[in-house]
């Protein structure tokens with residue numbers, strides 16, 4: 001047996017140990033990125049081989065937390081892909097406007113920037129008071145940051161540019177207050193969003209959603225897990241509701257493709273058929 005094959009067994013054993021000890025199942029995460037992340041952690045922990053992580057992870061929860069941080073790539077930003085938000089504003093908001101009350105789920109929201117970006121646009125469209133927004137992630141550290149709603153000021157110019165490109169019409173600074181080198185979104189925006197823990201691998205359906213946004217999460221999943229999560233979303237979306245994925249993600253190759261109309265291929269925006 002080649003050394004690379006033995007390393008695969010080590011990784012499987014490590015993932016099994018994590019699943020049994022912490023109830024986090026990474027066995028259906030895309031293998032190549034999973035391996036890169038495990039290698040990254042090995043370097044940080046000054047270890048050579050995946051099997052050496054097993055006792056560390058089993059007996060030291062801090063090591064598991066570092067594993068989780070390494071695995072959950074929490075890269076995000078305000079108005080990431082502004083054209084996506086513009087498309088949402090132009091095609092989905094008019095439909096949301098026909099409902100007296102509607103629900104939105106941001107799955108895999110990381111530190112919350114995506115949810116706040118949308119809440120600002122909803123506010124501007126006069127829709128925020130009718131919206132109930134849930135934003136979830138399986139990384140509790142990220143959720144805590146999102147709940148507090150403080151963000152560094154260093155990126156505010158880029159955020160402002162994104163806001164304008166996304167169809168923002170006022171001044172982005174109307175929506176936050178400044179606190180030294182940080183900004184904090186206004187109470188109205190923070191109150192509109194419920195941030196919560198939810199693991200897409202094992203947790204269940206989340207209410208009756210008019211719109212689900214899950215961007216840049218599927219790229220970390222293998223095909224089987226993508227299909228399972230798509231089924232979860234399908235069960236959670238009302239008839240004629242909307243589903244949005246990241247622009248490198250699609251439902252084109254899934255079993256759901258015939259149940260949805262594609263509204264924008266470039267921005268991966270879909271609408272459930274009646």
Ligand SMILES: C[S@@+](CC[C@H](N)C(=O)[O-])C[C@H]1O[C@@H](n2cnc3c(N)ncnc32)[C@H](O)[C@@H]1O
Nearest residue numbers: 072074076108110137138139199200201215216
């Ligand atoms: C790259 S971020 C995407 C953030 C945001 N949606 C965006 O596009 O900017 C991916 C997020 O997916 C989360 N994630 C990965 N696996 C998950 C799972 N099984 N359940 C819930 N969230 C998960 C990670 O913790 C991370 O915050």
